[in-house]
Amino acid sequence: DVQLVESGGGLVKPEGSLRLSCEASGFTFRSYTMHWVRQAPGKGLEWVSSISSISTYIYYADAVKGRFTISRDNAKNSLFLQMNSLRAEDTALYYCARDIGYGGDSPLFDIWGQGTMVTVSS
Amino acid sequence: DIRMTQSPSSLSASVGDRVTITCRASQSISTYLNWYQQKPGKAPKLLIYAASNLQSGVPSRFSGSASGTDFTLTISSLQPEDFATYYCQQSYSKPVTFGQGTRLDIK
Numbered sequence: 001d002v003q004l005v006e007s008g009g010g011l012v013k014p015e016g017s018l019r020l021s022c023e024a025s026g027f028t029f030r031s032y033t034m035h036w037v038r039q040a041p042g043k044g045l046e047w048v049s050s051i052s053s054i055s056t057y058i059y060y061a062d063a064v065k066g067r068f069t070i071s072r073d074n075a076k077n078s079l080f081l082q083m084n085s086l087r088a089e090d091t092a093l094y095y096c097a098r099d100i101g102y103g104g105d106s107p108l109f110d111i112w113g114q115g116t117m118v119t120v121s122s
Numbered sequence: 123d124i125r126m127t128q129s130p131s132s133l134s135a136s137v138g139d140r141v142t143i144t145c146r147a148s149q150s151i152s153t154y155l156n157w158y159q160q161k162p163g164k165a166p167k168l169l170i171y172a173a174s175n176l177q178s179g180v181p182s183r184f185s186g187s188a189s190g191t192d193f194t195l196t197i198s199s200l201q202p203e204d205f206a207t208y209y210c211q212q213s214y215s216k217p218v219t220f221g222q223g224t225r226l227d228i229k
Contacts, residue, residue: 035218045158045166045209047218061217095165102172106154106213110177112165 002026002111004096009116016086016120022079022096022113030054030074033099035109036081038092038118046092049081050099050107064090086120093117124148124212128221134229139200143224145210147191154214155193157186160223161206169208170195202228 008020022034036048049060049070058070069082079096094116097109125148135141145155153173158166168177170186173193183198197204205228210221 044223045160045211045220047220050218059216102213107218108156108168108171108213109158109166109211110168112167114165 002098004098004111004113006094006096006113006116009094009118011119011121012086013122014087014120017082017084018086018118020081020083020094020096020116020118022081024077024079024098027098027111029077033057033101033107034072034079035097035099035107036070036079037095037097037109037112038090039095039115040089040092043092047107048094051079083118086118088120091118091120123217124151124215124219126210126212126219126221128208128210128224130224131222132225132227134227135200136229137200137202141197141200141226143195143208143226145193145195145221147193147212147214150191151212151214153188154212155186155188156211156213157184157195158209158211159204159206160209166209200226 003025006022012018033052035050051058051070067085071080096113098111099107100110127146129144155173157170160166169180173188174186185196187194207223207225209223
């Protein structure tokens, strides 16, 4: 089965750090651009970051730029999100998602993990 | 950033009803518009891509269309499993942006 499984979420104090992981299985991970998308409690979806198949292209939402770092290890079929200087507004369920794309560089998310919850609170 | 505005924000309907949800982009995005369904406690599921293309495995009662910067998701005959929240997403330019969601409830 094609699957994404996130881990690493938890409760962290403001200004703290957390590293999220996403393990892929059932597909050729190294062939796909991958993304992180988050959802604050009771709110909508917000794109966070993306990384191309061999890490050539990396993008961040303005809200996390300079604080979050996306990376991947294709040998281990894993995606990561290092989150530093966390704020209360970063509290959300963080999903990793596979990008099958179309028409060139047009992100399209066909596979999502179940999410890992990050809570930033003192 | 391109702003995506969905209407209505919530909607009550009955099994068998025909339902239409609208998404408006703040600028032209051609047909780079995708629709997702999210049920409580679950990850989003891709329904339609490029405005009108049905994702594999999605029932044919779902359809999408485009007119300028306005996009519609139509469910021709609501089934019990269709009650969920629906999101549009533009993939025309970075950053990717989503609509605020439309919650579809049972009347």
